[in-house]
Amino acid sequence: MTVAICPGTFDPVTNGHLDVIERAASIFDTVIVSILVNSEKRTLFTTDERLEMLRMACGHLPNVSVDHFEGLLVDYVRARGAHVVVRGLRAVSDFEYELTMALMNRKLDPTVETMYIMASQEYSFLSSSIVKEVARLGGDIRCMVPAALADRIIARCKGEG
Numbered sequence: 212m213t214v215a216i217c218p219g220t221f222d223p224v225t226n227g228h229l230d231v232i233e234r235a236a237s238i239f240d241t242v243i244v245s246i247l248v249n250s251e252k253r254t255l256f257t258t259d260e261r262l263e264m265l266r267m268a269c270g271h272l273p274n275v276s277v278d279h280f281e282g283l284l285v286d287y288v289r290a291r292g293a294h295v296v297v298r299g300l301r302a303v304s305d306f307e308y309e310l311t312m313a314l315m316n317r318k319l320d321p322t323v324e325t326m327y328i329m330a331s332q333e334y335s336f337l338s339s340s341i342v343k344e345v346a347r348l349g350g351d352i353r354c355m356v357p358a359a360l361a362d363r364i365i366a367r368c369k370g371e372g
């Protein structure tokens with residue numbers, strides 16, 4: 212059975228994330244979407260809120276589960292019995308960071324392979340940060356995030372929820 216881990220911050224989950232998760236779920240037997248809990252990084256949504264939103268967004272995918280972890284990704288991957296990490300690649304700007312992380316993770320554990328799914332064209336401009344910024348300024352982000360989460364995300368970005 213092939214188990215893949217999709218790690219990220221998901222602050223909040225966007226349709227771009229979901230596209231990568233759905234495509235990973237069609238390739239691997241099991242996909243674990245896991246929030247990296249990093250106490251150094253300030254987030255708009257708490258870990259519990261991000262877990263809940265990811266569970267809602269992935270509810271239609273039977274082979275996808277949602278989790279969180281702290282510490283080294285390779286340790287977590289091993290602990291979950293997986294060998295593959297799946298990340299999304301949007302643009303050349305993602306490449307340098309992703310290459311560094313993939314090579315470092317390979318150094319730490321050569322049995323863990325990182326694989327990339329190219330962002331779909333319609334989501335290649337989409338990131339959690341730009342969604343938060345646009346929503347804060349009153350722009351329409353409804354087509355950029357899962358429909359069931361849009362009101363909640365808009366309210367928080369505007370400081371109302």
Ligand code: ADP
Pocket residue numbers: 218219220221222225226227228230231297298299300301305329330331334335336337338339
């Ligand atoms: P991180 O802080 O680890 O980059 P993110 O939550 O921003 O976490 O992203 C998680 C993963 O989803 C990363 O691999 C990122 O490249 C990918 N991703 C984010 N937005 C998109 C998108 N619009 N299309 C494809 N992949 C994306």
